[in-house]
Amino acid sequence: MSKYERLIIYPLLFLALFSALTGVNIVSATQQVWDRIVAREVVIVNDEGQEVAVLKYDQEKENPSLELFNNAGHRVVSLLAYADGGAVGIFNQDGHLTAAIQNEENAGALLIYNGTREMKKLVGLRAGLYGGVVEINNAQGLPTGIMGNNAANNGYIGLFKGELLGFLHPQIMLNVGEDGPTIQTAK
Incomplete structure (x- = not known):
């Protein structure tokens, strides 16, 4: 073995011996399956290191959430859990809320927003006191x-x-009662 071959082979042998004795994996090509992962936050990033999904527990609100982001880094979907139920929020490319499906007073609601920073609700479809309501x-x-x-x-x-x-x-109020339809107008 030549001098140059020894300069390459011996350091590699020492590195392999050290790795074997300490249990350090230099290259791991095997897939591992975990039975359980415990964390307060899990962040998924793309090839550029940009966050594309975050699963976390919010200490202040005491609620877990899953947030998905677009390539511009704006949130586009949120799945939330809270004391009264859950919600799914859908956001536009600027990160403003456009639609939500959520629990309201122990019943479901579908809400449509204007997609701006002011977050004005334009349409609501929900369960009401006597059945479905469209607002x-x-x-x-x-x-x-x-x-x-x-x-x-x-x-x-x-x-x-x-x-x-x-x-x-x-x-104007159009109402169907037991005695038939009624129309009431403001005075």
């Missing part, structure tokens, strides 16, 4: 129309001014 809101997030079920298990439609106090008094 339509204006650009300010204030109710302008509502359709649902009344206490007689019949339908109603209400149209409102689109202002906070206007929601208390409908401008």
